[in-house]
Amino acid sequence: xxxxxxxxxxxxxxxxxxxxxxxxxxxxxxxxxxxxxxxxxxxxxxxxxxxxxxxxxxxxxxxxxxxxxxxxxxxxxxxxxxxxxxxxxxxxxxxxxxxxxxxxxxxxxxxxxxxxxxxxxxxxxxxxxxxxxxxxxxxxxxxxxxxxxxxxxxxxxxxxxxxxxxxxxxxxxxxxxxxxxxxxxxxxxxxxxxxxxxxxxxxxxxxxxxxxxxxxxxxxxxxxxxx
Amino acid sequence: xxxxxxxxxxxxxxxxxxxxxxxxxxxxxxxxxxxxxxxxxxxxxxxxxxxxxxxxxxxxxxxxxxxxxxxxxxxxxxxxxxxxxxxxxxxxxxxxxxxxxxxxxxxxxxxxxxxxxxxxxxxxxxxxxxxxxxxxxxxxxxxxxxxxxxxxxxxxxxxxxxxxxxxxxxxxxxxxxxxxxxxxxxxxxxxxxxxxxxxxxxxxxxxxxxxxxxxxxxxxxxxxxxxxxxxxxxxxxxxxxxxxxxxxxxxxxxxxxxxxxxxxxxxxxxxxxxxxxxxxxxxxxxxxxxxxxxxxxxxxxxxxxxxxxxxxxxxxxxxxxxxxxxxxxxxxxxxxxxxxxxxxxxxxxxxxxxxxxxxxxxxxxxxxxxxxxxxxxxxxxxxxxxxxxxxxxxxxxxxxxxxxxxxxxxxxxxxxxxxxxxxxxxxxxxxxxxxxxxxxxxxxxxxxxxxxxxxxxxxxxxxxxxxxxxxxxxxxxxxxxxxxxxxxxxxxxxxxxxxxxxxxxxxxxxxxxxx
Numbered sequence: 001x002x003x004x005x006x007x008x009x010x011x012x013x014x015x016x017x018x019x020x021x022x023x024x025x026x027x028x029x030x031x032x033x034x035x036x037x038x039x040x041x042x043x044x045x046x047x048x049x050x051x052x053x054x055x056x057x058x059x060x061x062x063x064x065x066x067x068x069x070x071x072x073x074x075x076x077x078x079x080x081x082x083x084x085x086x087x088x089x090x091x092x093x094x095x096x097x098x099x100x101x102x103x104x105x106x107x108x109x110x111x112x113x114x115x116x117x118x119x120x121x122x123x124x125x126x127x128x129x130x131x132x133x134x135x136x137x138x139x140x141x142x143x144x145x146x147x148x149x150x151x152x153x154x155x156x157x158x159x160x161x162x163x164x165x166x167x168x169x170x171x172x173x174x175x176x177x178x179x180x181x182x183x184x185x186x187x188x189x190x191x192x193x194x195x196x197x198x199x200x201x202x203x204x205x206x207x208x209x210x211x212x213x214x215x216x217x218x219x220x221x222x223x224x225x226x227x
Numbered sequence: 228x229x230x231x232x233x234x235x236x237x238x239x240x241x242x243x244x245x246x247x248x249x250x251x252x253x254x255x256x257x258x259x260x261x262x263x264x265x266x267x268x269x270x271x272x273x274x275x276x277x278x279x280x281x282x283x284x285x286x287x288x289x290x291x292x293x294x295x296x297x298x299x300x301x302x303x304x305x306x307x308x309x310x311x312x313x314x315x316x317x318x319x320x321x322x323x324x325x326x327x328x329x330x331x332x333x334x335x336x337x338x339x340x341x342x343x344x345x346x347x348x349x350x351x352x353x354x355x356x357x358x359x360x361x362x363x364x365x366x367x368x369x370x371x372x373x374x375x376x377x378x379x380x381x382x383x384x385x386x387x388x389x390x391x392x393x394x395x396x397x398x399x400x401x402x403x404x405x406x407x408x409x410x411x412x413x414x415x416x417x418x419x420x421x422x423x424x425x426x427x428x429x430x431x432x433x434x435x436x437x438x439x440x441x442x443x444x445x446x447x448x449x450x451x452x453x454x455x456x457x458x459x460x461x462x463x464x465x466x467x468x469x470x471x472x473x474x475x476x477x478x479x480x481x482x483x484x485x486x487x488x489x490x491x492x493x494x495x496x497x498x499x500x501x502x503x504x505x506x507x508x509x510x511x512x513x514x515x516x517x518x519x520x521x522x523x524x525x526x527x528x529x530x531x532x533x534x535x536x537x538x539x540x541x542x543x544x545x546x547x548x549x550x551x552x553x554x555x556x557x558x559x560x561x562x563x564x565x566x567x568x569x570x571x572x573x574x575x576x577x578x579x580x581x582x583x584x585x586x587x588x589x590x591x592x593x594x595x596x597x598x599x600x601x602x603x604x605x606x607x608x609x610x611x612x613x614x615x616x617x618x619x620x621x622x623x624x625x626x627x628x629x630x631x632x633x634x635x636x637x638x639x640x641x642x643x644x645x646x647x648x649x650x651x652x653x654x655x656x657x658x659x660x661x662x663x664x665x666x667x668x669x670x671x672x673x674x675x676x677x678x679x680x681x682x683x684x685x686x687x688x689x690x691x692x693x694x695x696x697x698x699x700x701x702x703x704x705x706x707x708x709x710x711x712x713x714x715x716x717x718x719x720x721x722x723x724x725x726x727x728x729x730x731x732x733x734x735x736x737x738x739x740x741x742x
Contacts, residue, residue: 017670024674081670123665138664 003052006043010036010057010089015064017081019088026078036085040092050096054133058086062131069216079216080124083131090130104135105222106158109151111139113172118165121195125161128215134159134222145172149179152189159222162208164195173198174206190225192218232314232325233391235334236637240604243557244564252565255510256517257299264296265469265518269476275525279305290473297518305521311570313488313531315392316455318445318713319422323455324391324607326533326572331604335633336392337384337626338576338609339618340428344370344380344397345584347624349698365697367584369620372397374404374416374731379708381420383623384612386707387630389637392424393417394461394609396621401731408729410434411441414458415723415730418445419738422713426490428461432478437727439485444723445715452487459488461535461574464522465515467495476522483526490574491519492535496548497558499541505554509561512538516562520571533607535574536562542581548617550579551592556599563603575605578629583616585625585697594632601636624697627704631686638682714738 016025018035025031034042043053065082068074094104108129112122119141130136137155139148152160160180164170173193180186190209193202203211209225212218244252266286267273273293277283280301286292311328324334346368354360370376377397384390395413404412409430417425418441429435438458446452460482464475482489493515495501497508516534523530538558542549549555559575566573577600580592600608610618611633613626656671675681686703689695715723720738724730 017673026673026677075676077669077672077676080667081673084670120667123667124669127665127667 003043003046003048006039006046006048007052007057009034010039010043010053011061011064013039014058014061014082014085014089015068017078017085019081019085036089037092040089044092044096050093050100051102053089053093054097054102058089059133062086076124080127083128086131086133087127090133094135105133106135107137107155108134108159108161108222109137109139109148109155109157110161110163111143111148111151112141112163112165113148113169113176114142114144115172116164116166116169117141118195119163121165122161122163125163125194125212125215125218128219129161129222132219132222145176145179148176149183149185152180152185153183157189159192159225160189161192161194161212161218163193164198167197170195170197170202171206173208177207192221194218231321232323233321233334235324235332235391236601236640237330237332237642238602238604238640239642240331240563240567241560241599241602242564243560249564249568252506252509252513252561253568255506256514257297257302259469259510259514260297260302260518261299262296263469264294265465265471265515267293267295267471267476268473269471271480272471272476272522275522276301279525295471295518297521302517302521305524306517306569306571308524308528309520309532309569309571310529311572313533313572314456315424315426315459315488316446316452316457317422317424318418318457318715320455322391322423324424326606328567328570328572328606331567331606333601333605333608334391335389335577335601335608335611336394336424336426337380337390337396337612337614337621338394339396339614339621340398341396341614341619341621342372342398342400343616343620344372344376345615345620345622345625346370347585347622347697347701349701362693363695363698365585367622371400372621373401374399374412374734375737377413377416378420378734378737380613380621380623380626381417381425382712383626383704383708385421385423385713386710387612387626389630389633390423390612390626392426392607392609393421394426396613396626403731405729406431407434408731411437411727411729412731412734414438414441415727415734415738418442418457419715419720419734420712424459425457426459426461428463429478429482432474432481435478435481435485437729439487441723441727444719444726456487456531459490461490461492462519463492463494464519465493467493467500467515468511469515471518471522479519479522480526483523483530486527486530488531488533489523490533490535491516491523492537492574493519494537494539496546497538497540497554498543499546501538503540503554505557505561508538508558509565512536512558512562513565517569532571533574534562534566534569534571536566537576537610538562549581550617551581551595556596559596559600559605560603563600563605567604572606574607574609575600575603576610577601577608578611578633579614579618581617583620585615585622585628585700589615589625590628590632593629597629597632598636598639601633601640624700624704627700627707628687628696631700635682635685644680 194212200211282296313326315324442458497503539548540554577596582589687696687699
């Protein structure tokens with residue numbers, strides 16, 4: 001397979017949302033054929049530069065997926081499937097990118113705050129951000145404030161995403177921000193919040209940098225923030 | 228001829244009567260037909276009943292009238308001869324309907340013959356309290372039904388995906404319309420604007436010949452029409468309680484002799500022309516329908532006929548019909564069960580209410596009967612689209628809203644997709660997701676989603692603190708109406724006009740303009 005052909009196949013399979021050969025795609029009859037994971041490995045074996053795979057295979061495909069979503073041809077499950085493809089490819093590519101001196105778009109720590117077990121929204125944001133080229137460190141759900149702050153310190157993360165679904169746990173987001181201040185970390189990290197009961201007003205009230213309504217808004221907000 | 232039919236929705240029927248209760252109602256109907264019997268104002272029908280063993284005598288009344296008492300055996304034998312399967316044809320053969328009394332596959336269509344068309348427009352209004360705040364509000368205008376509006380209704384209904392058949396929802400009241408040309412214009416306006424099945428009542432029996440000839444020209448000949456009956460008829464032969472109407476009986480004779488499908492419909496009102504209690508209402512309407520079906524089978528054995536049950540309840544404040552009420556569903560479901568017991572396809576009713584305009588009341592009343600009657604498994608549900616103010620108004624945007632509602636109900640009641648291979652696939656998915664980092668099923672929705680297995684949100688939803696249902700439905704209706712109408716071939720139109728006196732010239736122009 002030629003270099004250009006393998007990159008086109010990667011892009012095609014990202015659009016189809018196929019991580020592995022056994023996955024079905026948007027179109028019929030793709031099961032069993034090489035998907036993003038297999039094709040990324042093959043591209044590296046062929047000596048394709050990892051940055052070319054990111055730019056010409058993954059990023060280009062995600063732009064198409066974004067357009068299809070805008071046109072309502074694709075819905076959230078399609079976007080997630082494509083983002084998962086990019087995430088799986090990035091897992092393979094990151095060591096190669098680091099070796100080649102290419103950095104990610106930044107470390108993004110994401111967590112549902114203490115007392116709150118809801119993680120679906122947080123997971124969707126994590127998948128989309130990973131697909132968007134961020135190095136996502138997912139701490140999980142019901143994470144104590146101290147652990148979140150410690151992770152920010154340890155990873156020197158540029159971004160922190162906090163999620164809460166309950167009106168009783170959203171206030172913990174404010175506690176995390178206060179703790180970041182106490183520890184002298186607040187100026188080093190941009191804090192994004194999200195979750196059903198939260199809002200732009202609430203973000204301002206607790207001193208967060210931004211409120212994101214959904215994963216797509218998170219990506220747009222991050223584009224405006226320098227890492 | 229392609230042997231394809233519209234899909235409808237196959238349901239698992241909800242039944243409220245147990246086997247004994249069905250039997251008691253059936254026996255009660257036979258008992259009514261034996262004593263007091265029926266009052267028959269048509270001599271030919273009375274004599275036909277007599278020739279087959281009914282006891283008749285002339286009543287003393289202002290009009291010629293015969294009392295008819297039926298032996299149970301006569302009714303049972305005649306009803307057993309009615310076919311269990313009736314095919315209703317269509318200009319587009321893919322729109323044919325197969326009504327099988329033993330298969331609870333439900334089809335939906337329009338109905339009534341309302342005098343009023345309700346036009347809806349959105350208009351901006353400024354808040355009295357805050358001058359810079361405007362809201363969009365629907366304004367409704369009443370128009371008298373005419374041939375142009377009936378044509379428009381047929382075109383719109385042709386585009387509504389969940390509407391399976393077209394019963395003229397509007398009465399045509401153009402100044403040029405007379406009792407003599409009413410039927411030909413009504414059928415032509417319908418047939419030239421929809422490729423779905425067309426059904427209506429006859430205003431005058433004398434019009435039948437012209438209407439049938441028109442349908443033959445469209446279907447491709449006399450034999451082709453009988454094989455693919457693009458039209459069928461409704462005859463309300465009974466005036467409740469228990470009286471056979473003279474001129475409608477003549478229409479029954481003529482339609483059955485013409486070999487075209489017919490609905491024997493009865494619509495008693497519980498509380499005035501029938502008992503309000505479920506048992507009494509259902510026993511009486513069933514007696515009326517059985518006697519009507521008996522008439523069809525005595526005229527011609529095996530005549531295609533539908534069991535047409537439209538039992539309604541009286542409002543007790545004004546004695547008008549009350550449709551969106553619990554008793555309506557009870558009466559109607561019982562009738563569906565009886566029709567199933569007789570193995571005759573059931574023409575039933577849903578989607579009517581007291582609301583005068585589209586809105587929350589209309590949505591409640593319609594959903595209440597749309598859902599319940601679909602669950603009953605009636606083969607043919609009329610009145611389901613666009614009716615308001617009971618059956619007095621037809622509102623096109625309401626038909627669009629009803630289409631959305633019926634689509635959701637069909638999705639809700641469809642057969643469960645549960646089987647060994649599906650279960651095996653699901654188990655694989657569970658294992659796969661649980662071994663992934665995020666344990667999220669979202670991406671595994673895709674196959675079902677793109678196959679149309681996953682329902683979409685309500686089509687006319689608004690995003691903010693506002694109700695935009697009507698505004699969005701009007702926009703959607705405009706898109707549907709902008710589509711091409713399924714016009715007749717111009718040479719067929721020419722031939723129909725050549726052979727059919729009384730057709731309004733305007734219908735010819737509009738039939739050709741859209742080609």
